[in-house]
Every structure is written in structure tokens, then in C-alpha cells.
Amino acid sequence: MIEKPIERVAKATPTGMARQIKGLSDKAVAWLFVGPTIFLLLAINIFPLIWTINLSFTNFRANRPNREVEYVGLRNYERILTDSDTWLSMQATAHFLFWTLLLQVLIGFALAWLINRKFRGNDVWTTIIVLPMMLSPAVVGNFWTFLYQPQIGLFNYVVSFFTGVDPSSFDMLGSVDLAPWSIIIVDTWMWTPFVMLICLAGLRSIPDYIYEAAEIDRASKWRQFWTITVPMVLPFLMLAVLFRGIENFKMFDLVVQLTGGGPGSVTEMASINLKREAFEKWRTGYASAFAIILFVTVFGLASIYVKALNKVKER
């Protein structure tokens, strides 16, 4: 009888290994491939999450690992939700979220719209505009502290150039009123390009012939903008808002670099507050509960938002 190729392969395989492989079903092989990934996911994401939930019901302190751990039930949650500091930090986060999203959407969309008009060198401009996004947040935070410096900072100088106010008369990072805005400005400077890129993708996805048809249908440029451009870019814009919203909810790096939560605690957003509780006060159980609350908040808001996004897409 003539040997089939598969039989030849089987013969050429060392017997020990062949016996091992032959015993495996397709399903087993599949698990073999997926297994390591699932293990890593469980070890790095799922287990810590469950462990955090567990810790949130205790008075555990990570700097005293040998102390006996007591279960305190919902006490941590109760204390967090009745603590005025928590609400202040939540307010600071909301303020920051609202303004960064608003500014980034408006400026990002406007920039995308300008870049999308086909002019010479628009690729170069895109690259220049996108530059801030490529920098590390630590670097950005660091050099903006210099720009904000009242005596030598370029930012104060530019503001005084346009308004005539004495540059050393105000301190962006040191003033209770201005400090939240100093962070909003830096975040907007850094992340508007991201919103612009996504809007640009949206604008580029609108085919020219739609505008030609509208032109023939005697729609003014203004009407074309509101009835064609905006509705067709909206899903992209909402996606950008989702990304930026989730990112900024956990805003940490820029704040640490610029104000460290101060002056006082006006820029102490939820994530900064959380870090203080966890790694300065070492109230691990309390911080765990706070982390869970934040997680549920982001998750809930994002789910509602994604539902809205899908509705817009269907429209």
C-alpha cells in the first residue's frame, strides 16, 4: 500500500513526542494556546480586582502586614461616602472632566475641520499639531511648571503681553482659583491633538460626492455643515470623548507634576486622593473601598455612554 503524506509525517515524528501529541484533542490544543493568556489575565487583572474587593471590607494596612486583619463590613464605604473630602475630590474631578472635554472637543473639531480643507502643507501641520501628544506626561508636566513660573515663565509673559497684566502678579500653580485651570490648560494642550485626529478620521470618511449632492440640492455651506458634517462626525467625536473621559477620570501624572494636589487640596482629584489614602496614610482597606467606588462610577458612566454612542451610530 502507498503511504499517505500524513502517515509519513507520523513516522518521522519521534515516538515519545508523537505519543504525547496524539493524545490531545483539538480542544486541548486550543486550551494550550489560550491558557497562558488567560492565566496572565487572571493573575494581573481579575485576581487583584477580587482581592481589592475583599480588602475593601477590612481594616488592613499594607505597612503593617503582620497585624491581625479585621472584617469591618461596609464601614469603609460608609465613611467614604459621608466624608466631605471625598466629595470635594469628586467635584474637582468633575470640574476638570467637564472643561477638558468641552475645550478639547471644540478646539479639536475646529482644528480637524481646518486641516481637512485641502491646502498645501496640511500634512506638515498635522504632524506639528500632534507633537504634544507624543511627549511623556511627566515631561509635559515638568516643563509646564517652568512655563507657569511667575517671574520667568513664558505663559505669564504671553498673558501679560495680551492683557497688560503684570506677569509676576499671578501664579497659575499657586493660586487657589487658577490652579485647577492650569491643569485644564495643560491637559487640553496635550490631548486636543488626539481629539483632532479622531475627528479628522471622521471628516475624511465623508465622501466628496455627498457634498456635491448637497451642493446640487441647494444646501448652503452652513446647512451642509449642520446636516451632513456634524451628524456624520458625531460618532467619531463621541468615541474621542469616551477615550478622553475615561483617561481624565483617572488623571494623575500631570497633577502630580504640576500642583501635587495643592494649593490646599483644590486640585486633589479622586485619583490623587486615592493615592494619598493608599500610599501615604496606608489605609489600604479604606483606599480599596474608594477604588471600588471609582471603578463602579467609571464603569457605570462608560456603559451608559456606550449605549448612547450605539444609538447615535444606528441613527
Place this chain on the structure above:
Amino acid sequence: MQNISKSFGSQSAVESMSLTIKDSSFVVLLGPTGAGKTTTLRLIAGLEKPDSGKVTIYGRDVTHETPAQRDVAMVFQQYSLYPHLSVRQNLAFPLKSPVLKTPKAQIEKKVDAVAEVLHISHKLDNKATELSGGEMQRVSIGRALVRDPAIYLMDEPLSSLDAKLRADLRLELKRLQSELGATVLYVTHDQIEAMTLATEVGVLNGGELVQFGTPREIYESPSSLYVATRLGLPRINTLPADLFPAAPSGARTLGLRPEHIAISEGTAADGQAARVTRVERLGDQTRLHLKLTGHKVITLADAHSTVKVGDALTIQLKDPLYFDRDGARVERGNK
């Protein structure tokens, strides 16, 4: 339009074309891909600016006007519906133009009426992207029909549809046009569309209008060999003129449509002998592929013809067309 020229870079798309479209006529521009049909349409619509020449509508010079000012409606080849709007909103879009100030009730009435005509009433509340190709194109045509423009411009509106739908919509379009008394400029590469729809056909070649006339005129007395080959199925046969006697002087090419060929079985005294090489039975007609002293000739025979491959036939001519060496028509005046 007068002496319109347009070129893209060094590529000339339309060359000094002049064309007058009469009110309530259905003019079809026929030509192969790249003949400048679409460019001509876009020049009239105002989507392209001519390099020279001018466009007038009802005597008004519109050369430098925007498409909106020109009062034209256009059906695009790629549907170009507004994907985020419903069918109803798509149809109402042109009516909502502030230029018109159409009252709401009237918009609804008009949209319903057009939807009725195009058989898309049941799809009015669907999203534009949830339609089949034929439905999309009907909406696209409907979007033009809701208006009452100076001229309807249609850029191969049926080319992306399947054969049956194309035939249906072709009839529908013709009926609509004659009912509304609308003026239509229609661009296509399909000769059947040109023949059936048009009151006048313009044949384009390389950006030039080579002949303009009624479909019959163009079919029966083409001005050049090029025009003759654009119309007629099966295509006109071209043979050296001296193959048959009595060619007018200067004639180089002989154009033979099936109706120019009289076939008799066996051999006859006057006429050329030919041999059947292939018989295609299409049901309603029979196509004969003949070999005539080394040249291939395709002609039609009766559906019930008994001719078989290998049969010997005699071909006689009935008022054939003659063309000179440049492809221009030579009249058979001397007879």
C-alpha cells in the same frame, strides 16, 4: 452650452463642445468610458468650472454661478444618498432649501407622491443605508424628482443595477419624463438606454461631440464609422469597400448592419459567396457568423432559420454605409 473646454492637467476631458438642449427633450450623451460624458454633466451642474466657453440656461449665462444658483437637479452614479438620514429625510432634503421656503405640508405631500411613483413608499422610514442598490438609486432619482429644476442631469443612474431592474426603471424614467415634460440630460455608455430613452442622442468621442441627432438619424445615417460602431446589436460589420462592386469613390470601409445584408441559400449570380462558421440561437433571433473571403461577418437570420454550420450562402447588399480612410461617411450619391 457653447465652446466648452475643460482639461485636467494636460489631459483634455472636453474639447470645445457646443450643445443645445431643447426644453422638454430627453437628450442622451453616449460614449465609452473617458469620453468626457460625466465631465460634461458636471460642467453643466456647476461642479466643475470650464477653462473656456460658457453655459447658459434659458438664455441666462450661468458659467460663474454655483450649482445652487443654477437650479439643476442631478442623479449621481454612486447614489450619493445622505447615509445618516432616512429615506423620507433624503427626499425632503432638497425641498428644505431656504431658497424654496416650501411649507411643511407641501413637502410631505410631494415626498409621498414621489415615493409612490418610484414604488418606495413602504421604505420611507428606513435608513438610507438599509436599502438595496435598486432602492437606493430610486431614492436618488426621487431626490431629483421632488424638485422642478430647469434641467435634470443624470449620470449613468442605471449602470449599477441588475438587468431586470434596469429595464424596469428605464421605462419608468421615460414615462416620468414625458408625463412631467421635464428636460433631461442623461449620460450613459449603454446604447439600448440611449436608443430607448432619447429624443436626441449625442455621441461623444475623446471629449468631442461627434454627432447629435435623433436616435433613428444616428442609427441610420451615422456621420462616421465611430458613431456607426457605437450603435446597433450585433455591431456593424466593417469590411474593405472594394469587396463588393459599386463602392463610391473615396470609400475605404464598408459598414454592414444585419439589415444591409440579404442572404439567399446556395449560390446566386450577383453577390458574394459566404460560408456559415457558427450559428447562435438566441430564441427570438438567430445570429449567423459567416466567413466572407477571409473576413468575418455577423448577421441575423430568422429565429426558425434552418441554416447549419458549413452551409454556403450568398450575400447581397441593401443600401450599405461607406466610410473614407478617416472614418468619415461617404454618401452614395452616384447611383
